Amino acid sequence: MVLASVTCSAPVNIAVIKYWGKRDEKLILPLNSSLSGTLHQDDLKTTTTIVASESFTEDALWLNGKKEDINAVRYQNVLNAIRSRATKLTDKKHFVHIASINNFPTAAGLASSASGYCCLVFTLAQLYGVDGDISAIARMGSGSACRSMFGGFVKWEMGQKEDGSDSVAIQVQPEQHWPEMNIIVLVVNDKKKETSSTDGMQKSAATSVMMKERCAVTVPQRMKDIEEAIKNKDFETFGDITMKDSDDFHEVCATTTPPIYYLNDTSRYIINLINRYNKASGSIKCAYTFDAGPNACVYLPKDNVVEVLSLFLKHFPGQDISTYYRGPKENIAAIESYQPPKNLQSLFSPETTFDSLKYILHTRVGPGPIVLNESDSLIDNTTGLPKL
Ligand SMILES: Nc1ncnc2c1ncn2[C@@H]1O[C@H](COP(=O)(O)OP(=O)(O)OP(=O)(O)O)[C@@H](O)[C@H]1O
Numbered sequence: 195m196v197l198a199s200v201t202c203s204a205p206v207n208i209a210v211i212k213y214w215g216k217r218d219e220k221l222i223l224p225l226n227s228s229l230s231g232t233l234h235q236d237d238l239k240t241t242t243t244i245v246a247s248e249s250f251t252e253d254a255l256w257l258n259g260k261k262e263d264i265n266a267v268r269y270q271n272v273l274n275a276i277r278s279r280a281t282k283l284t285d286k287k288h289f290v291h292i293a294s295i296n297n298f299p300t301a302a303g304l305a306s307s308a309s310g311y312c313c314l315v316f317t318l319a320q321l322y323g324v325d326g327d328i329s330a331i332a333r334m335g336s337g338s339a340c341r342s343m344f345g346g347f348v349k350w351e352m353g354q355k356e357d358g359s360d361s362v363a364i365q366v367q368p369e370q371h372w373p374e375m376n377i378i379v380l381v382v383n384d385k386k387k388e389t390s391s392t393d394g395m396q397k398s399a400a401t402s403v404m405m406k407e408r409c410a411v412t413v414p415q416r417m418k419d420i421e422e423a424i425k426n427k428d429f430e431t432f433g434d435i436t437m438k439d440s441d442d443f444h445e446v447c448a449t450t451t452p453p454i455y456y457l458n459d460t461s462r463y464i465i466n467l468i469n470r471y472n473k474a475s476g477s478i479k480c481a482y483t484f485d486a487g488p489n490a491c492v493y494l495p496k497d498n499v500v501e502v503l504s505l506f507l508k509h510f511p512g513q514d515i516s517t518y519y520r521g522p523k524e525n526i527a528a529i530e531s532y533q534p535p536k537n538l539q540s541l542f543s544p545e546t547t548f549d550s551l552k553y554i555l556h557t558r559v560g561p562g563p564i565v566l567n568e569s570d571s572l573i574d575n576t577t578g579l580p581k582l
């Protein structure tokens with residue numbers, strides 16, 4: 195018999211101050227604080243349904259329709275942490291069936307582990323009636339997942355305590371604070387990456403000479419400065435810090451032994467293009483950041499969207515714009531007919547173009563996890579299995 199069923203969705207987040215390195219591998223405690231923007235669930239999200247039943251014979255998890263090993267240590271850690279704080283379902287012997295889908299590529303550097311673990315923990319917390327902070331539980335699934343617990347701009351305080359109880363996510367500003375903030379993701383490659391973030395950061399922490407200064411001096415200062423910039427909606431400072439932190443993070447990777455390279459030629463072309471564009475414009479009009487993969491996330495104010503998209507399409511024209519550009523369709527005509535000002539004309543007329551982008555995703559800053567309706571359930575209550 196089904197005892198309870200809950201379905202929720204959760205967002206992806208993209209860090210502007212990067213988390214890289216752990217002081218505790220098991221609890222997932224970071225060596226530095228980090229800060230991110232939450233991407234809108236209209237465009238990227240995880241949806242998870244969890245059903246509890248007395249007739250299930252084991253806990254089980256299906257990710258994108260495929261059965262996963264729920265005994266994997268990170269899944270067990272979050273399940274056990276939630277169950278130890280349960281206020282519901284405590285008097286009935288039961289198991290749970292979990293079905294989850296990402297509406298974007300999994301394990302491709304688009305932060306699926308962040309939305310995935312956040313959604314899992316948030317949905318479990320609804321099912322088991324867990325109150326109070328749950329970001330520290332999401333953190334035990336994947337560090338960056340704790341920041342997806344809130345909308346807007348979110349920081350993950352590294353904390354000091356050994357048990358990790360103060361290593362939690364805190365909302366810096368809600369999504370309504372800076373609604374003009376847009377994000378364009380240039381999807382260079384959606385294949386699974388060679389070095390996972392987990393492995394990469396462990397190697398960097400052990401070997402990169404840059405780590406000490408980064409954690410002790412650079413990041414603490416940047417955290418203060420970028421929080422202030424977000425508060426004041428100061429895009430010039432926000433963009434400057436964002437690009438510097440991305441550059442430094444990839445420098446940390448390059449100074450790791452053996453070196454780790456997440457960027458490819460296309461990523462480096464994008465970095466160069468954005469730097470040239472900002473310089474020619476006389477101000478920072480958009481800011482790139484790259485996670486542990488070649489895809490570019492570009493933060494920019496809404497007013498610059500048409501110009502920046504038009505610039506990207508000149509250099510990376512793609513085939514059919516209606517599938518290549520995944521964003522508000524009403525922008526397409528304006529992007530295609532955009533005439534740049536004189537000082538930018540040469541940048542908009544590249545000698546060569548590239549077809550190395552898979553697609554361009556356009557989204558904005560959005561809200562945190564959401565409880566959905568029974569009609570959104572991914573599990574068939576009669577069979578207890580994922581719906582096809
Ligand atoms: N919807 C989900 N529910 C539960 N777990 C998920 C979900 N989506 C992803 N995961 C977990 O996250 C793993 C992918 O994480 P990984 O760090 O390799 O990729 P990524 O998050 O897409 O990239 P990155 O963290 O570098 O941005 C999956 O193998 C799975 O264990």
Ligand SMILES: C[C@@](O)(CCOP(=O)(O)OP(=O)(O)O)CC(=O)O
Pocket residue numbers: 208209211212213214222228307335336337338339391392393485486
């Ligand atoms: C480069 C990053 O995206 C690294 C994310 O690392 P993960 O959170 O995926 O790592 P684990 O805690 O080992 O699961 C930077 C960031 O999101 O802050």
